[in-house]
Amino acid sequence: MKVDLTVNGKDISADVEDRMLLVHFLRDVADLTATNVGCDTTSCGACTVLLDGESVKSCTVLAAQASGHEITTVEGLATNGEMHPVQRAFHQEHGLQCGFCTPGMVMAIVSLLKENPDPSEQQVRQGLEGNLCRCTGYHNIVRAALAAADEGKVSA
Amino acid sequence: MSILGTRVIRTEDPRLLTAGAVYVDDLRVPELDGAARVTFVRSPVAHARITGIDASAALSEPGVVAVLTVQDMTDLAPPPPDSGEPVGGEGPAPLGGPWSEPLLAADTVRFVGEPVAVVITDGRYQGEDAADLVTVDYDPLPAVVGPEAALTSESLLFPAAGSNIPLTSPVSADDAPFDACEVVVEQAIVNQRLACMPLEGRATAATFENGKLTVWHSSQNAQLCRLILCGALGMAPDQIRVIVPDVGGGFGAKVGIDRDGLVVAWAARKTGRALRWNETRSENLVGMTQGRAQLHHIKIGGNRDGKILAYRIDVIQDSGAYSRMGGFLPMLTCLMAPGVYDIPAVQAGYRVVVTNATPISAYRGAGRPEAAATIERAVDLFAAEIGMDPAEVRRRNFVAPDKFPFQTKTGALYDSGQYEEALDKVLAGAGYQELRKEQERRRASGDVRQLGIGISSYVEITAADGAAGETAKLEVADDGTATVYTGSSPHGQGHHTAWAMLVQEELGIPMDKVTVVHGDTDLIPVGVGTYASRSLQLGGSAVHKAAVEVKDEARRQAADILEAAEADVVLDTISGLWQVRGDPEASLTWAQVAGHTSGGLVADVSFAADLPTFPFGAHVSVVEVDTETGKVTLLRHVTVDDAGPVLNPVLAEGQRHGGIAQGAAQALLEEVLYDADGNPLTSTLADYAAITAAELPSYELLASETPTTVNPLGVKGIGEAGTIGSTPAIQNAVIDAVAHLGIRHIDMPTTPQRVWTAINEAQKAGNQ
Numbered sequence: 050m051k052v053d054l055t056v057n058g059k060d061i062s063a064d065v066e067d068r069m070l071l072v073h074f075l076r077d078v079a080d081l082t083a084t085n086v087g088c089d090t091t092s093c094g095a096c097t098v099l100l101d102g103e104s105v106k107s108c109t110v111l112a113a114q115a116s117g118h119e120i121t122t123v124e125g126l127a128t129n130g131e132m133h134p135v136q137r138a139f140h141q142e143h144g145l146q147c148g149f150c151t152p153g154m155v156m157a158i159v160s161l162l163k164e165n166p167d168p169s170e171q172q173v174r175q176g177l178e179g180n181l182c183r184c185t186g187y188h189n190i191v192r193a194a195l196a197a198a199d200e201g202k203v204s205a
Numbered sequence: 206m207s208i209l210g211t212r213v214i215r216t217e218d219p220r221l222l223t224a225g226a227v228y229v230d231d232l233r234v235p236e237l238d239g240a241a242r243v244t245f246v247r248s249p250v251a252h253a254r255i256t257g258i259d260a261s262a263a264l265s266e267p268g269v270v271a272v273l274t275v276q277d278m279t280d281l282a283p284p285p286p287d288s289g290e291p292v293g294g295e296g297p298a299p300l301g302g303p304w305s306e307p308l309l310a311a312d313t314v315r316f317v318g319e320p321v322a323v324v325i326t327d328g329r330y331q332g333e334d335a336a337d338l339v340t341v342d343y344d345p346l347p348a349v350v351g352p353e354a355a356l357t358s359e360s361l362l363f364p365a366a367g368s369n370i371p372l373t374s375p376v377s378a379d380d381a382p383f384d385a386c387e388v389v390v391e392q393a394i395v396n397q398r399l400a401c402m403p404l405e406g407r408a409t410a411a412t413f414e415n416g417k418l419t420v421w422h423s424s425q426n427a428q429l430c431r432l433i434l435c436g437a438l439g440m441a442p443d444q445i446r447v448i449v450p451d452v453g454g455g456f457g458a459k460v461g462i463d464r465d466g467l468v469v470a471w472a473a474r475k476t477g478r479a480l481r482w483n484e485t486r487s488e489n490l491v492g493m494t495q496g497r498a499q500l501h502h503i504k505i506g507g508n509r510d511g512k513i514l515a516y517r518i519d520v521i522q523d524s525g526a527y528s529r530m531g532g533f534l535p536m537l538t539c540l541m542a543p544g545v546y547d548i549p550a551v552q553a554g555y556r557v558v559v560t561n562a563t564p565i566s567a568y569r570g571a572g573r574p575e576a577a578a579t580i581e582r583a584v585d586l587f588a589a590e591i592g593m594d595p596a597e598v599r600r601r602n603f604v605a606p607d608k609f610p611f612q613t614k615t616g617a618l619y620d621s622g623q624y625e626e627a628l629d630k631v632l633a634g635a636g637y638q639e640l641r642k643e644q645e646r647r648r649a650s651g652d653v654r655q656l657g658i659g660i661s662s663y664v665e666i667t668a669a670d671g672a673a674g675e676t677a678k679l680e681v682a683d684d685g686t687a688t689v690y691t692g693s694s695p696h697g698q699g700h701h702t703a704w705a706m707l708v709q710e711e712l713g714i715p716m717d718k719v720t721v722v723h724g725d726t727d728l729i730p731v732g733v734g735t736y737a738s739r740s741l742q743l744g745g746s747a748v749h750k751a752a753v754e755v756k757d758e759a760r761r762q763a764a765d766i767l768e769a770a771e772a773d774v775v776l777d778t779i780s781g782l783w784q785v786r787g788d789p790e791a792s793l794t795w796a797q798v799a800g801h802t803s804g805g806l807v808a809d810v811s812f813a814a815d816l817p818t819f820p821f822g823a824h825v826s827v828v829e830v831d832t833e834t835g836k837v838t839l840l841r842h843v844t845v846d847d848a849g850p851v852l853n854p855v856l857a858e859g860q861r862h863g864g865i866a867q868g869a870a871q872a873l874l875e876e877v878l879y880d881a882d883g884n885p886l887t888s889t890l891a892d893y894a895a896i897t898a899a900e901l902p903s904y905e906l907l908a909s910e911t912p913t914t915v916n917p918l919g920v921k922g923i924g925e926a927g928t929i930g931s932t933p934a935i936q937n938a939v940i941d942a943v944a945h946l947g948i949r950h951i952d953m954p955t956t957p958q959r960v961w962t963a964i965n966e967a968q969k970a971g972n973q
Contacts, residue, residue: 073329083225087404088486092890095404127223136222140214143855147697148221149404149453174898183404183454184697185859186866187898
């Protein structure tokens with residue numbers, strides 16, 4: 050079937066299998082490989098992207114369902130070569146090690162901070178329950194989220 | 206000012222954060238254009254004879270290129286003859302002879318998930334469709350589930366071997382040391398089977414063109430992959446190139462390349478097609494090697510003054526269906542059995558058994574967390590029995606600081622340690638006395654939420670294979686940039702940052718002009734890899750050594766250009782300029798010095814250590830246990846992890862954080878489970894309780910740096926310390942929270958169900 054998506058501001062049309070998952074559309078059709086697949090039960094969150102600004106797990110959305118919608122992946126987060134505050138905070142706070150969970154984790158935090166610009170540590174931890182990381186023990190991911198929130202408060 | 210020891214954020218990150226890393230499945234290299242997809246047909250039963258495989262229905266599906274089974278492996282040498290004797294012994298080697306593991310199942314399957322056939326398809330989704338259509342007839346055999354069932358040898362995995370016990374190192378039965386004790390405690394302790402679960406599962410791509418096999422593999426060491434490929438496929442090293450791109454975590458399960466990856470490489474050679482394989486998580490949770498899986502029977506004895514006099518540990522190692530590491534894991538457990546304690550009599554031994562489960566291999570700590578968990582539990586059991594504070598019992602038994610280097614009763618030579626200092630520091634940091642008062646208050650008031658305080662003091666062994674060493678080649682080009690080719694193999698640790706820091710420190714070439722290359726056997730034919738917390742102490746020391754050699758050669762070149770005596774030529778590592786002492790006008794850049802040589806400045810070195818190192822530390826964990834539901838909440842975790850001088854606190858702390866979380870996961874939540882027929886019950890992430898941010902606190906890390914003398918940097922390994930220290934502290938804390946109810950032990954993971962059951966049973970016993 051034919052689908053039309055806007056991915057990181059770029060219109061992409063393609064004829065795809067009905068059952069094609071959004072994450073495979075992003076990786077194989079749009080050739081954007083930052084978004085990873087870490088499980089097959091919607092448990093790990095590695096594939097988290099924004100659909101019309103809301104975080105979704107792209108392994109559990111069909112490309113067909115995303116047709117006509119806007120998708121943002123981590124590749125589309127920086128503006129004019131400047132990292133997004135959440136990306137910057139991950140770098141400053143050492144919020145990543147192997148990097149596999151990172152794109153999904155960053156997108157989940159972008160979405161979380163949009164809903165709650167001033168979260169407590171516990172709110173960040175609860176908000177990230179659907180995103181697994183095996184390397185960092187979450188400590189610096191949580192710090193990065195709080196640091197990005199602080200930066201948002203300063204700039205607001 | 207030295208850059209070593211300073212907080213340098215990672216050079217790797219901007220790429221990972223904006224474009225994403227390039228893992229095997231992300232490769233878009235021309236050689237893999239149009240690559241076909243590999244899908245494995247795996248055994249759905251734990252133990253069975255294969256009586257037939259019919260691929261005809263699959264072959265008629267659209268997009269199916271081939272279906273391959275062991276029958277197609279006619280180009281491979283037959284397995285070695287059955288000698289009746291295990292091969293490999295105590296080293297980390299697979300067992301041969303009657304215990305051999307085939308690439309694809311021959312006539313028997315021995316665990317759910319064992320590869321039986323591969324389906325090769327043009328498209329991603331076609332593979333799963335076609336794999337479902339491959340019909341395999343299984344004639345079930347009785348499944349051996351769990352180590353105790355294996356010991357009975359009622360059903361044999363390898364009938365030709367005559368038992369399920371490939372290796373033994375019997376524990377002493379001499380009770381005399383215990384007979385002399387005032388108090389003796391015995392306990393069976395489970396160290397449960399865990400999934401390693403790197404976020405990126407296993408992944409391989411392969412091409413075979415003009416007689417050369419190129420394999421891209423998610424691994425902790427490209428060179429070992431090549432060695433294994435050579436043996437499995439009967440090829441010479443120069444016929445194989447292994448490339449390890451970015452790797453999404455390993456934790457021990459990606460050391461080398463296992464049978465699934467070998468099959469992909471073989472299939473590329475067989476079909477002549479470029480192939481890609483990227484396992485699903487459901488495959489990963491049955492197919493990737495798992496960790497721990499030991500059952501311990503311990504006996505600890507001592508006097509009421511707190512002095513421990515004797516300790517015995519009898520280890521049963523469940524190796525799963527194929528004993529890929531032989532006796533290596535329980536050997537390390539026995540080596541580290543007495544931990545930080547100076548115990549006059551120590552008895553340690555093991556049996557390795559095969560069971561119808563996923564093979565066991567290294568997982569973060571690999572044999573040492575098991576040792577630490579059990580000795581720390583044993584000390585707490587002993588402390589409870591004599592009614593002494595567990596911290597005090599530890600103090601009375603530590604190896605004293607003046608006894609290093611210390612030869613243990615199990616044969617380890619501890620290089621350096623300050624065990625009491627580490628414990629005192631962590632107790633002070635945690636506010637131990639105040640915590641005990643709060644615990645007392647809650648116990649007195651009968652609070653539903655009881656407080657538990659757990660301690661662990663640990664020592665572990667890192668770079669146990671230090672003699673195998675590590676390689677580094679350092680080149681300074683005539684534009685003043687430097688390139689490091691390392692045999693070490695990062696998968697999240699931050700080698701690119703750390704190695705560049707070492708070069709800047711020694712040569713004054715700024716980090717942003719240093720490129721680090723790893724994981725390509727054409728560029729780096731000799732290398733050992735990243736595991737066993739070995740990278741900095743061996744790979745880093747190799748980089749340091751190469752830098753020193755380059756500096757010596759550069760000094761000779763600079764002296765020649767400047768027409769000065771070598772002794773008068775000095776490098777200013779701040780400006781990166783070569784100067785003549787007392788003549789600030791005469792100076793040369795690295796570009797000028799390198800340009801003066803014919804072949805550039807190059808040092809190609811390897812560094813080996815004569816001895817392993819023994820990092821140590823102490824953890825305090827504070828938990829709250831809801832006595833009505835059994836739910837455990839980890840409130841605080843405070844640690845001292847001493848691995849010698851810290852190169853970059855950002856990286857070292859990151860390693861400690863990740864280690865603590867994986868240790869907490871074992872203590873609290875995670876466990877691979879099978880039913881009575883050997884069917885896995887935790888084969889998806891919906892079932893396997895991987896720990897999340899919501900179940901963990903922020904960690905409180907305290908600094909401590911006791912150098913070693915076995916390498917020039919004075920460093921020990923930090924990659925596994927957090928895991929080794931945290932697991933027993935948390936388990937001890939949970940039991941401490943309910944100890945006043947009459948509970949002396951709860952096995953890991955301390956799930957709500959298990960804690961609630963322990964409380965309930967203790968109450969029933971109390972009411973009788």
